[in-house]
Amino acid sequence: MSAASPALLHRLKRISLVTQIIIGLIAGIALALLAPEVAKSTTLIGKLFVTALKAVAPILVFVLVMASIANHKVGQETHIRPILYLYLLGTFAAAVVAVVVSTMFPSNLVLTTHDVAISAPGGIGEVLQSLLLSVVDNPVSALMNANFIGILAWAIGMGVAIRHAGDTTREVLGDLSNGVTLIVRMVICFAPLGIFGLVASTLATSGFGALIGYVHLLAVLLGCMLFVALVMNPIIVFWKLRRNPYPLVWTCLRESGITAFFTRSSAANIPVNLELSKRLGLHEDTYSVSIPLGATINMAGAAITITVLTLAAVHTLGIAVDIPTAILLSVVAAICACGASGVAGGSLLLIPLACSLFGIPSEIAMQVVAVGFIIGVLQDSAETALNSSTDVLFTAAACLGEEQKNPA
Structure with a gap:
């Protein structure tokens, strides 16, 4: 028995993480x-x-980004700018897809009165103000509250400052980064067991009975997300790489999307994406910044959720939508998505802002938010899977695209 146990553990180690996760899911x-x-x-x-x-993600982002910038060699290439362009393009394209599909297949909601005590932003100015305040947040507070925009700002600032420090200081920072990364890898090893617990408890407690009345709305939401993941994103990647994008798309969906689907948090999936980026052989100075940044601003799934649910309310109330208003909604949804928090249900709190474009009062808009929480078992999981897998996809596309332009 004692001899069989190590043999069993050795076999389990040889099984890929994705296979282990599928076993845990089943x-x-x-x-x-x-x-x-x-x-x-x-x-x-x-x-x-x-x-x-969630505990390890903030400190990992802070240390990794700071160490990456501090140890960056002068003249060494990074590809952050093209990645940012892809993030913004992908988020806006997702909002446009959601507008088109929602117009083709309009959804009706049963809007009833619910007492939902949720604080939602009152306008686009408030979202932008919140983003700016997040940048200048106290560093301790940012780490405690997982404010990744603030964490990034402080990590970049400290990294730039430490670049002028001695070699020993930068080496210590590099060793600290390696130590935190090791802890992250240990946490990721428990993903199959964690997903087993999440799936079992969720199905046993909630089931899918509450979703039956919203099959059409869910079909529109999930259909948009699948279209973006399997058609729109591959088109963007093909435009960048000029080669078959699907091997990279499938890898990102399989390795990142599956864990993100069950953790339902872009922030919590940052360690998984960093590990995948390393295995893909991407530039560490690039992905150590772009991955946590993507968890904050690359929100195609959030843009789809905001747009689809807003247009469902618009259709239910019989409000006409013209082309200029639809375009404006896409822009607002993309901006709102960038301001959505990287936690479960973060995008739903921005629906009232989009609804205000059509003069829908907050009392009705908050009922739409309540509907979003009802279908959140699937909606938020699929949204996070799309958001998080796209972070790695666009980072890889930008890095590989630049390598093609400038081969070593």
């Missing part, structure tokens, strides 16, 4: 169907995994 579904009461008790396992990811 086991979680089976447990929820066969023993619901037992499955409910696995909630702690899932919470421990997600909490561990």
Whole structure:
């Protein structure tokens, strides 16, 4: 028995992380169907995994970005600017897709009165103000509250300052970065077990009964996200690389999208994306900045959610939408998506802002937000999978595209 155990562990180590996650997923579904009461008790396992990811993500981003900038050699190429262009293009394109699909397949909502105590922004100016305040947030507060915009700002500032320090200081910072990365890898090793707990407890507790009344709305939402993931994003990547984009697209969806689907947090999936970027052989100085930045501003899934739910409310109320207003909605949805927090349900709080374009009062808009939380089991999971996998996809596309232009 003692000899068999190490052999079993050795075999498990040889199985890819994605395969282990699929096994955990199947086991979680089976447990929820066969023993619901037992499955409910696995909630702690899932919470421990997600909490561990969320705990390590802020300090990882801070240390990794700071070390990357501090140890950056003068004259060394990075590709942040083309990645930013791809992030913004992808988010706006997703909003346009959502407008077109929502117009072709309009959704109706049953808007009833709900007392939902949620604080939502009152206008686009408030979103921009919030972003600026996040940049100048206290560094300790930013780390404690996972304010990634503030963390990035302080990491960049400290990294630039430490570039002028001695070699020993920069070496210590590099060693600290390697140490935090090692801890992240250890946390990621527990992904299959964490996803097993998340799936089992979610299915046993909630199930999908609450989703039956919103099948059409979910079909529009998920259809838009699938179209962006499998058609729009590959087109953008092909435009950048001029070669078959699907091997890279499938890799990002499989390696990043699956874990993001279950953690439902772009911020929590940052360590997974950093690890994938390393395995893809991307430039560390680039992806150590672009991945956490993408978790904040690359929000194609959020743009789709904001647009689809807003237009569902518009159609339900019989409000006419002309082309200029639809274009304006796409722009606003893209900007709002950049301001969505990297936590579960973050995009839903920005729906009232988009609804205000059509004169929809906040009382009705908050009912739409409530609908979003009802379907969040699937909507938010798919949204996060699209957002997070696209972070790696566009980072890889930009890095590989620049390498093609300037081969070593």
